[in-house]
Amino acid sequence: MSKGLTSRKENYSQWYNDLVIKADLAEYSSVRGCMVIKPYGYAIWEKMQSVLDKMFKDTGHSNAYFPLFIPKSFLSREAAHVEGFAKECAVVTHYRLKNSPSGNGIEVDETARLEEELIIRPTSETIIWNTYKNWIQSYRDLPLLINQWANVVRWEMRTRLFLRTTEFLWQEGHTAHATKEEAIEETLKILDIYSSFARDWMALPVVRGTKTEVERFAGAVETYSIEALMQDGKALQSGTSHFLGQNFAKAFDVTFLNREGRLEHVWATSWGVSTRLMGALIMAHSDDRGLILPPKLAPIQVVIVPIYKKTEDLELISRKAAGIKKKLEQEGITVRYDDRDTNKPGWKFAEYELKGVPVRLALGPRDIENNTVEIARRDTLEKSLHPFDGIENLVSDMLEEIQSNIYKKAVDFKEKNTFRVDTYEEFREIIEKKGGFVLAHWDGTNETEEKISSETKATIRCIPLDSEKEEGLCIVTGKPSAQRVLFARAY
Amino acid sequence: MSKGLTSRKENYSQWYNDLVIKADLAEYSSVRGCMVIKPYGYAIWEKMQSVLDKMFKDTGHSNAYFPLFIPKSFLSREAAHVEGFAKECAVVTHYRLKNSPSGNGIEVDETARLEEELIIRPTSETIIWNTYKNWIQSYRDLPLLINQWANVVRWEMRTRLFLRTTEFLWQEGHTAHATKEEAIEETLKILDIYSSFARDWMALPVVRGTKTEVERFAGAVETYSIEALMQDGKALQSGTSHFLGQNFAKAFDVTFLNREGRLEHVWATSWGVSTRLMGALIMAHSDDRGLILPPKLAPIQVVIVPIYKKTEDLELISRKAAGIKKKLEQEGITVRYDDRDTNKPGWKFAEYELKGVPVRLALGPRDIENNTVEIARRDTLEKSLHPFDGIENLVSDMLEEIQSNIYKKAVDFKEKNTFRVDTYEEFREIIEKKGGFVLAHWDGTNETEEKISSETKATIRCIPLDSEKEEGLCIVTGKPSAQRVLFARAY
Numbered sequence: 001m002s003k004g005l006t007s008r009k010e011n012y013s014q015w016y017n018d019l020v021i022k023a024d025l026a027e028y029s030s031v032r033g034c035m036v037i038k039p040y041g042y043a044i045w046e047k048m049q050s051v052l053d054k055m056f057k058d059t060g061h062s063n064a065y066f067p068l069f070i071p072k073s074f075l076s077r078e079a080a081h082v083e084g085f086a087k088e089c090a091v092v093t094h095y096r097l098k099n100s101p102s103g104n105g106i107e108v109d110e111t112a113r114l115e116e117e118l119i120i121r122p123t124s125e126t127i128i129w130n131t132y133k134n135w136i137q138s139y140r141d142l143p144l145l146i147n148q149w150a151n152v153v154r155w156e157m158r159t160r161l162f163l164r165t166t167e168f169l170w171q172e173g174h175t176a177h178a179t180k181e182e183a184i185e186e187t188l189k190i191l192d193i194y195s196s197f198a199r200d201w202m203a204l205p206v207v208r209g210t211k212t213e214v215e216r217f218a219g220a221v222e223t224y225s226i227e228a229l230m231q232d233g234k235a236l237q238s239g240t241s242h243f244l245g246q247n248f249a250k251a252f253d254v255t256f257l258n259r260e261g262r263l264e265h266v267w268a269t270s271w272g273v274s275t276r277l278m279g280a281l282i283m284a285h286s287d288d289r290g291l292i293l294p295p296k297l298a299p300i301q302v303v304i305v306p307i308y309k310k311t312e313d314l315e316l317i318s319r320k321a322a323g324i325k326k327k328l329e330q331e332g333i334t335v336r337y338d339d340r341d342t343n344k345p346g347w348k349f350a351e352y353e354l355k356g357v358p359v360r361l362a363l364g365p366r367d368i369e370n371n372t373v374e375i376a377r378r379d380t381l382e383k384s385l386h387p388f389d390g391i392e393n394l395v396s397d398m399l400e401e402i403q404s405n406i407y408k409k410a411v412d413f414k415e416k417n418t419f420r421v422d423t424y425e426e427f428r429e430i431i432e433k434k435g436g437f438v439l440a441h442w443d444g445t446n447e448t449e450e451k452i453s454s455e456t457k458a459t460i461r462c463i464p465l466d467s468e469k470e471e472g473l474c475i476v477t478g479k480p481s482a483q484r485v486l487f488a489r490a491y
Numbered sequence: 492m493s494k495g496l497t498s499r500k501e502n503y504s505q506w507y508n509d510l511v512i513k514a515d516l517a518e519y520s521s522v523r524g525c526m527v528i529k530p531y532g533y534a535i536w537e538k539m540q541s542v543l544d545k546m547f548k549d550t551g552h553s554n555a556y557f558p559l560f561i562p563k564s565f566l567s568r569e570a571a572h573v574e575g576f577a578k579e580c581a582v583v584t585h586y587r588l589k590n591s592p593s594g595n596g597i598e599v600d601e602t603a604r605l606e607e608e609l610i611i612r613p614t615s616e617t618i619i620w621n622t623y624k625n626w627i628q629s630y631r632d633l634p635l636l637i638n639q640w641a642n643v644v645r646w647e648m649r650t651r652l653f654l655r656t657t658e659f660l661w662q663e664g665h666t667a668h669a670t671k672e673e674a675i676e677e678t679l680k681i682l683d684i685y686s687s688f689a690r691d692w693m694a695l696p697v698v699r700g701t702k703t704e705v706e707r708f709a710g711a712v713e714t715y716s717i718e719a720l721m722q723d724g725k726a727l728q729s730g731t732s733h734f735l736g737q738n739f740a741k742a743f744d745v746t747f748l749n750r751e752g753r754l755e756h757v758w759a760t761s762w763g764v765s766t767r768l769m770g771a772l773i774m775a776h777s778d779d780r781g782l783i784l785p786p787k788l789a790p791i792q793v794v795i796v797p798i799y800k801k802t803e804d805l806e807l808i809s810r811k812a813a814g815i816k817k818k819l820e821q822e823g824i825t826v827r828y829d830d831r832d833t834n835k836p837g838w839k840f841a842e843y844e845l846k847g848v849p850v851r852l853a854l855g856p857r858d859i860e861n862n863t864v865e866i867a868r869r870d871t872l873e874k875s876l877h878p879f880d881g882i883e884n885l886v887s888d889m890l891e892e893i894q895s896n897i898y899k900k901a902v903d904f905k906e907k908n909t910f911r912v913d914t915y916e917e918f919r920e921i922i923e924k925k926g927g928f929v930l931a932h933w934d935g936t937n938e939t940e941e942k943i944s945s946e947t948k949a950t951i952r953c954i955p956l957d958s959e960k961e962e963g964l965c966i967v968t969g970k971p972s973a974q975r976v977l978f979a980r981a982y
Contacts, residue, residue, distance in 0.1 A: 029622065031560045031609065036622055039553035039637060046554060062530035063537060068559075068611075068642055068658050069522045069581075072588070076596045086597045090560075091585040092611070093599065095646040097563070097577045105567045106577045108584065108608055117599055118522065120559075120583070120611075131520065131527055140833055146530060151559055151642065155586040167559050342631055 005354070007288045012232040016283055020161045023291050023355050025278070033159040033166030040355065041278065043299035045169070048277060049149065051201055052171065055193045061145040061173065066127050068151075069118040074126040078251040081125065084218020088155035090120040090166075120153040125219060125244075125270055128174045129252040136176060136266060138257045143186070144176040152274075162279035163236075163491050170274035176266045178258065180245070183267035184222075187243040190271040191224045194239035202277070203294040203407035204228050204284050205414050206238060207437070207486055209462025214446055217270075221245035227461040227486065229414045230283040233435020235461045235488035238280050241271035279491070285379075285406050291356025292379055294406050295399040302328055302395060303357045304337045307345045307364035314339065317363045320388070324361065324373070327392040333399065353378060358402050359395055379405055420484065424475045427487070431458045437488050439467070441481035443474035451476060458487045496845070498779045503723040507774060511652045514782050514846050516769070524650040524657030531846065532769065534790035536660070539768060540640065542692055543662065546684045552636040552664060557618050559642075560609040565617040569742040572616065575709020579646035581611040581657075611644040616710060616735075616761055619665045620743040627667060627757055629748045634677070635667040643765075653770035654727075654982050661765035667757045669749065671736070674758035675713075678734040681762040682715045685730035693768070694785040694898035695719050695775050696905050697729060698928065698977055700953025705940055708761075712736035718952040718977065720905045721774040724926020726952045726979035729771050732762035770982070776870075776897050782847025783870055785897050786890040793819055793886060794848045795828045798836045798855035805830065808854045811879070815852065815864070818883040824890065844869060849893050850886055870896055911975065915966045918978070922949045928979050930958070932972035934965035942967060949978045 005022060006014040020026055025041030028034075037045065053063070075086040096112030099105075121127065128146075135141060153167050173190060177183040191208055198204040206226035217223045220242035228238050249255070249265040258264050285292040295301050304324060306317040318339060325335045336357075338348055345362070352360055362374040373391055376383045379402050386394055417436030421427045427440055442448060442460065453459045462485070469483045496513060497505040511517055516532030519525075528536065544554070566577040587603030590596075612618065619637075626632060644658050664681060668674040682699055689695040697717035707714045711733035719729050740746070740756040749755050776783040786792050795815060797808040809830060816826045827848075829839055836853070843851055853865040864882055867874045870893050877885055908927030912918045918931055933939060933951065944950045953976070960974045 029558045029618065030565075031558045031562060031618070034558035034560060036558065037556040039555045042555045043553065062534065064530045064533045065528040065660065067520045067522045067525035067527065068644070069525060071522060072599075073596060074521075075588070082597060086588045088586065089588055090583045090609070091588065091599050092581045093584045094582040095579060097566070097580055097582065097610070105564065106573060108563075108582050118581070119588070127520065127522070153559070169556065 005288060005290065008231060015288070016279075017161065019282060019286060019290060025282070026161050028161070031166075033156055035161055035165045035167075037169075037275070040299065044281070044293070044297055045275060045278060047297045047299065048201070049171075052193070052197060052273065053147075053149075055197065056147050056171075056173065059145075059189060059193065061147045061175075063148065064146050065148055065150070066124050066131065068121055070121050070124070070127045072117045072119055074130060075119060077126060078219045078247055080247070081219035081251075085122045086119075088157070089122055090153045090155060092118040092120065121150070122152055122154045123270075123272075124148065124150070124152075124172055125174065125248055126252075129248040129254060129268070132174075132176055132266070133252050133254045136254055136256050139178050139259055142176055142178045142256060142266070143182065145173075145186075146175065147171055147173040160279075160491075162275055162282070165275075168275045170272050172272040173270060175269045176249075176254070177269070178256065178264075178267070180267050183245075183269050184243050187222070187224060187241045187269045187271070190241040190269070191226065191239075194241065194271075194273060195226050198226060198228065198238060198280075199407070201294065201296050202281050202284070203403060203410060204238070204280060205407070205411045207462060207464055208466060209464040209486060211240075211462055212446075212449055212460050212485075214449055215460065217242045219244060219247050220270075221247065224465075225462055227437075227488070228280050228284060229417060229437055229488070230280070230491070231413070232283075233417060233489070235437065235490040236276070236280050236283070237461070237490065238277060239271070239273040242269060244268035244270060284410055286356065289350075289381075290354030292406060293356035293358060295358040295403050298356065298358050299334065300336045300352075300355075300357050301333050301399060302335045302359045302361060303348075303352045304335065304361045304363060305345050305348050305352075306337075306339050307362055313365045313368075316365070316368050320368055321363055324363075324388075324391060328395060331392050331396045333392075333396065349376075359398055361395075377402060379409075422472070422475065427452075427458075427475055428456055431456045431487070431489065435489060437461070437486055439464075439484040440475045440487060441472035441483075442485050443477045443479035443481055445477075448474060448476050452487070456489075458489050461486045461488050461490060496779060496781065499722060506779070507770075508652065510773060510777060510781060516773070517652050519652070522657075524647055526652055526656050526658075528660075528766070531790060535772070535784070535788055536766060536769060538788045538790065539692070540662075543684070543688060543764065544638075544640075546688065547638050547662075547664065550636075550680060550684065552638045552666075554639065555637050556639060556641070557615050557622065559612055561612050561615070561618045563608045563610055565621060566610060568617060569710045569738055571738070572710035572742075576613045577610075579648070580613055581644045581646060583609040583611065612641070613643055613645045614761075614763075615639065615641070615643075615663055616665065616739055617743075620739040620745060620759070623665075623667055623757070624743050624745045627745055627747050630669050630750055633667055633669045633747060633757065634673065636664075636677075637666065638662055638664040651770075651982075653766055653773070656766075659766045661763050663763040664761060666760045667740075667745070668760070669747065669755075669758070671758050674736075674760050675734050678713070678715060678732045678760045678762070681732040681760070682717065682730075685732065685762075685764060686717050689717060689719065689729060689771075690898070692785065692787050693772050693775070694894060694901060695729070695771060696898070696902045698953060698955055699957060700955040700977060702731075702953060703937075703940055703951050703976075705937055706951065708733045710735060710738050711761075712738065715956075716953055718928075718979070719771050719775060720908060720928055720979070721771070721982070722904070723774075724908060724980070726928065726981040727767070727771050727774070728952070728981065729768060730762070730764040733760060735759035735761060775901055777847065780841075780872075781845030783897060784847035784849060786849040786894050789847065789849050790825065791827045791843075791846070791848050792825045792890060793827075793850045793852060794839075794843045795826065795852045795854060796836050796839050796843075797828075797830050798853055804856045804859075807856070807859050811859055812854055815854075815879075815882060819886060822883050822887045824883075824887065840867075850889055852886075868893060870900075913963070913966065918943075918949075918966055919947055922947045922978070922980065926980060928952070928977055930955075930975040931966045931978055932963035932974075933976045934968045934970035934972055936968075939965060939967050943978070947980075949980050952977045952979050952981060
């Protein structure tokens with residue numbers, strides 16, 4: 001449709017790629033699997049960051065910064081962690097380059113080899129717990145509630161913009177507590193922050209739950225996640241919050257004197273969301289014309305396009321537009337007036353549809369005469385004519401309405417595409433033909449989980465927290481099950 | 492003095508290290524030369540970031556994000572750049588680890604060797620200009636005004652917290668322009684932003700100027716810097732803004748069609764400030780009791796300490812303190828009420844002096860009776876008693892006064908320690924005995940500059956922009972000089 005965007009029906013995956021690139025969100029760099037986040041995409045990420053950062057601070061967390069590098073030996077300290085993370089990593093082995101003896105370019109100086117290789121952090125538990133060891137002595141030093149905004153590197157073989165890239169941006173929270181109960185409470189508090197952020201800002205309904213052993217974070221006792229449903233029926237894990245028990249405290253020997261004067265190991269959590277959220281945001285709402293952004297995260301909320309033939313018309317329109325812009329900005333709305341003479345209005349309309357600007361105002365000579373404005377909504381593509389007076393209230397209300405309409409659509413989609421299934425046959429048929437979330441009984445074993453996943457490519461996304469605990473029989477083995485779990489094919 | 496802080500007189504360098512560590516700003520990590528920025532230090536950096544970020548955005552810049560990795564060959568593309576930056580770099584050679592055959596730990600998988608090594612960015616000109624090549628076709632795409640907040644790595648042999656670390660945080664702006672004039676204007680606009688940020692927020696007077704050829708950024712046509720004077724008489728380069736001419740455009744073949752339809756190379760700038768600013772802030776103002784922070788960058792602007800013996804007194808005091816806190820917060824002031832029962836008031840007083848909290852309020856039972864508050868200023872250490880009513884205006888005014896007093900002190904110090912010198916003998920004596928900024932005539936040659944630097948360890952910090960262009964004779968060779976240049980020993 002718009003500017004050569006592949007339609008979702010034709011090829012969903014291609015549509016996503018086209019959209020990310022044509023809407024100027026990101027592109028691949030010349031470094032394998034690494035992306036460049038372009039200004040428009042980064043502006044959305046910055047809005048996400050600032051909202052999340054405030055939510056973390058309002059709940060008592062502080063930001064800090066830990067090194068990019070992790071000594072290789074640190075990764076082996078926690079037994080499960082090494083299995084999960086010490087695989088596809090970027091490894092620094094040397095610290096100097098020199099001019100090639102041939103005089104042509106530069107080469108690695110083999111005399112400058114590190115004694116111990118450094119790994120670019122794939123996640124920072126090890127370096128952080130090695131640091132916490134010195135920060136924590138007594139119960140007075142607890143809880144320690146720290147977050148870090150950082151880049152991390154995981155050497156992925158197959159990459160997709162925002163969804164899976166070699167380097168990505170994220171926040172990682174790492175907290176230390178005196179008791180198990182407090183650490184679990186923290187894990188759930190963060191899960192709440194993530195799910196309310198998804199709902200209230202991204203207009204994205206999510207399912208909250210715990211991961212199975214197979215899908216659990218390497219080193220965690222329990223992993224909680226939020227799972228969102230994309231328009232192609234695939235699930236996207238959008239954030240995780242881990243209760244780490246005393247695993248890292250034991251691996252790095254982090255103890256504290258409790259109130260009774262006894263030495264105990266500290267209890268831990270870690271949690272993160274990443275630029276992957278950008279992928280969720282893009283895929284959940286957008287259409288064949290381009291992005292649909294929830295107004296609360298849109299870098300430009302309203303665009304004003306002048307429509308004119310004569311220069312004197314433009315002058316009149318510009319004066320009027322400046323008035324509207326000012327009024328809207330007083331309401332806290334972000335407005336762009338696009339009077340570039342390099343492109344026609346039709347081109348601009350398509351461009352701002354592609355970029356997902358929630359509200360477009362068009363102003364022509366007749367509008368000046370009649371004191372009217374044409375308003376177009378990006379979500380429904382509806383156009384209407386309104387008197388100029390009170391336009392700021394109208395637009396302000398419309399932005400709120402768009403925010404809730406997008407959310408409602410996503411909720412409807414999720415409900416229509418969540419299936420309760422009681423036989424494996426039905427399960428396979430739905431996963432194959434419709435996709436979506438499938439709630440089914442499972443006997444709780446890794447074997448059954450792996451059988452289902454290898455036969456259908458659907459995995460257990462989570463054991464939902466918020467659904468009723470209905471008993472039943474496993475769809476594969478017929479063994480008893482305490483509650484339905486959530487299956488889907490996933491990104 | 493405070494908590495075992497070495498005094499400045501005794502050992503300035505040790506004082507600085509003690510201060511950074513004891514005030515909980517940063518510490519060395521277990522990775523050589525890399526620091527951990529602790530929450531209190533990071534909170535100051537976040538304030539700096541948010542102010543600078545707004546200044547960049549207000550002047551039309553957008554943020555984006557480019558890869559951490561730079562292919563080795565990119566560094567060789569710009570001839571001067573490779574000499575300056577392709578030396579002490581972290582080099583990624585492998586992308587996988589495996590379990591050691593011995594079963595003991597992990598090791599680098601030698602089969603996973605990269606075809607071309609990747610360098611952790613020491614600065615991003617090369618990867619960014621390689622990207623700009625695809626973003627710029629016509630004059631309509633210009634100017635391109637982009638900034639990035641990122642981590643960078645330079646493998647420094649001798650490191651000092653904040654001042655010189657292997658990994659550090661910074662912002663790097665990279666802009667592209669259609670004309671030379673516009674690029675130079677941008678370079679100077681940013682220099683202005685840096686110097687007004689230093690003055691208005693950091694309370695730090697700086698000298699603005701151009702670098703000599705020897706000190707110029709590798710790949711720049713002209714480097715501008717801001718230079719600040721520390722209390723030990725050494726200079727600290729606090730920010731640089733480079734006019735890159737067409738060097739990178741030519742190296743990466745970035746051309747555009749101008750308005751006349753002719754193909755031209757683009758004109759470029761780059762500019763940055765880093766966590767080094769933290770070092771400048773700490774060293775410029777602080778004393779033997781600890782940090783002195785300008786109120787505008789202090790994470791906690793006012794602390795309230797209750798002084799009590801009986802629990803019922805604490806209740807009364809806490810109620811009063813809550814009232815003060817609320818009033819101050821309504822004025823936009825950041826307040827901490829420290830009613831921890833784990834430490835005595837005297838300990839708290841020393842602690843907040845160490846941490847540089849600008850204003851301390853103490854409230855005891857007698858204050859409750861008399862409706863008074865004791866106010867202590869961190870900069871002058873003055874204490875006074877004030878009636879409770881109108882306290883918010885008093886504190887608000889006091890914060891402003893502290894901000895300007897700190898600035899005035901720094902200006903006085905800089906003026907007292909700036910010397911105009913006309914003979915090499917006098918030059919050597921001042922550099923050796925007093926330190927400070929020395930303004931002297933120089934014949935403009937690299938040879939003389941290098942002779943002075945090897946004999947005195949003083950370097951030309953900059954050729955000042957704002958001083959009168961007074962002619963004279965070089966202090967070493969007696970050859971003519973068009974203006975005095977600024978010498979100092981430097982960090």
